[in-house]
Amino acid sequence: MLLGELRVSHSGNCEHKHYDAQNIEIKWQKQWAESGIDVPSNDASDQRANYYCLEMFPYPSGNLHMGHVRNYCLGDAVARYKRMQGFNVLHPIGWDAFGLPAENAAIKHKRPPAEWTYANIDQMRGQLKRLGLSYDWSREIATCKPEYYRWEQWMFTKLMEKGLAYQKEAEVNWCDPCHTVLANEQVEDGACWRCDTPVVKKNLKQWFIKITDYAEQLLDDLDQLSGWPEKVVGMQRNWIGKSSGAEVSFSVENSDEVLDIFTTRPDTLMGVTYMAVAAAHPLAVKAAENNTELAVFLKECSTISTKEADVATMEKKGMALGVNAIHPITGEAVPVWVANFVLMGYGTGAVMSVPAHDDRDYDFAKKYNLNIKQVITNAAGDADVSEAAYTDAGVLINSGEFDGLKSGKAKKTITHWLDSHDKGEERIQYRLRDWLVSRQRYWGTPIPVIHCDDCGAVAVPEKDLPVVLPENLQPTGGSSPLAECEAFLNVDCPQCGKAAQREADTFDTFMESSWYMNRYISARSETAMVDAEDMQRWAPVDQYIGGVEHAVLHLLYARFYHKLMRDMGLFDGEKVGSEPFKNLLTQGMVLMDGTKMSKSKGNTVDPSAIIERYGCDTARLFTLFAAPPEKDLEWEDSGVEGAHRFLNRVWRLFEKLNADAVGEDGEKSVKDLRRTIHITIEKVTRAFEHGFAFNVAIAAQMELANALQSFDIQGESGKAAFVEGLQALVTMLSPFVPHFSCECGEVLGFEKDAVMMSWPEVDAAALVQDEIALVVQIQGKKRGEIMVSKDVNQDDALALAKADSAVAKWLEGMAIVKVILVKGRLLNIVVRPA
């Protein structure tokens, strides 16, 4: 062993019961920054496999909070482990720097949001560095910089060319306090996701991106995401909300108009007894023109739907329009009603009502005394609709030529009938709507469009990009200062040269965060959004880590954007793949007293205070040890103390090196210790490979530390085994507590910094034991333990078990029925009274 070279410089001050976290950490952070060990090689000749580890980038809100700390410590542990495993690791960081809080702060402090943002970035960068996170800072990006958002603008103009970005007047969600529109995804329970104010419906001209064109792909490709939590995949599937059915055209009696509806149950078409349309439906609006009672009702509907938070419990109300629709098959006239539960924004804003087979239609029909016609029955033919709707699939009755068909078959047959008579067709309907990307805000990426009276909305030509956001404007609340900034707004039309106006809206900040993972790969490119070769080398992200709160919003948009970039030819989709994140880890929240830490509740812990008191290694160790990564973590001061105690205990293990290697070799104990060492390597490695169970990995290392502590060093071989154990421990601790490990590694005379060492390998020979303790069970209950050779056969084991007094007394008066030997584990004896 390398005992000869071992310089135990540590020994001189062994009265130091505590290690000096502050000095050690600063020392190593300086050293790492100088040696550039966190910068991956971008050299094609590098033989190592590449690995891209990414954590969700922070919004520069001012200070790091514990949620950040947890997120970044998890990512750092992964990145460091992979490096030690021999991967060439890309681990970048940056700032999601546009957004509303900067504007709010600007109003409060009467300084432009840029100042606040850049100051916060500086502050938080310092905090991240103090945590000793192994980022490649040379790739740092801030989304509010023109060199970043110019590519987003470029992309948007390309999407306009392709018809994937468009402007339209639409009923949108408006938040008054935030003074802007919101995407559907940003409305939670009818309220703004940021300020929790109920949103108002407004008709406004806005920019959209056609995410619905990608609905099917976004859904299909979910199957590729086996490395994602099922929960997140399910949430996305739910959000996209695919339903298959048919679109059916009803004609309107005494009119040229057509009433189109979507249904998932064309098999119940023959049971239609009335129609229901939304209050905003053209047919309803027209009918109300000379019906004041109806007009009043429509108005009531439009106000209620936005005010009422709990829409689901709202009373179902309706009113007849006095108009009839003609059934496409029977030609019968059925009344058209307006109903407050029909949504204008989904499907066609109209539904066919089959009260016999739909709960909601049933209630409505009962309330307003409308006909109920049963057209489906069960296998036994006795389904009853006198008390409630029969909503299951079944067999058709009262359906003329379709009688006797089963629901599944009937759906196809009826849809086909409609199609061939030009009265309908098969149809897939998604819940997902197009992504509303314009915001009436200042602190965001300017939308690269110029409005010309003659040419309309013209995309800013590539040569004129970026459209730079003036950073010196002062928001005062109310509308965006950009909308009043003449110097920004007044330009010539790029097409005709006439005086024109720039678009004053900016992009939703989710635009920036939708492609940053790919930008890191070519972070400094001035010639392209991403470099195709670099993309091939690094994308997709191997491991993405962040909060589950982004399960729909950010993760859906990023998946979408990746596909857009692929289809734009920015990289080879065959080689890079269609999904941006291969594996996803959604970490739990950091709680205090059972609730999420938040300033308003006053239950926060300042990371800087913890670092100052214990050092960042302790903070890192605690956040990783206290709970499995995906679970919520309850902050416990005593737990932090415990983590710190552990590090000091390891520190003190070095005192044992000072003892001279005297006495006889203890062959048995050396073998046992070496076995423990290699079992630990096995356990820790498995924990890393198996869902990043860092809590388990650390527990195993604590066990090893305990074994080393109680190990009685005897003889040269004893000392060698002890040193081997220390080396393994220090090496394996380094992804968690890198500074501490490096310092310990130096004491141990490592040839490299501990964080650059190779991950230890299991010595299979050390695991082998000649004698094992075999558990003896009677009827599956543990009754004793016997020492046997590792290869013991069943007969010998049974003989030894019978000879064991603890076991023997359970065998008295019993006949052995069956014996099961599980090699290396146990012997189970099945008996019955003799």
Add this chain to the structure above:
RNA sequence: GCCCGGAUGGUGAAACUGGUAGACACAAGGGACUUAAAAUCCCUCGAUCAUUACGAUCGUGCCGGUUCGACUCCGGCUCCGGGCACCA
């Protein structure tokens, strides 16, 4: 209503493909060292019964099943958390 999770000591949790339930920690209690404290070290720590030892019985939300053997698999529930929802 639909879709996902989850339920193990006082607490956070562990248990790889069914094989010694509670590793590792926190808290608590006791002890050693100390003039004292801090720090450190040692012991106890699922429940019940028993005891001079040895021990025994029960125990992973509830009920049932499969198995030599179930925290783990199957069927049926209960409760808790998360997501979606007058979605046609």
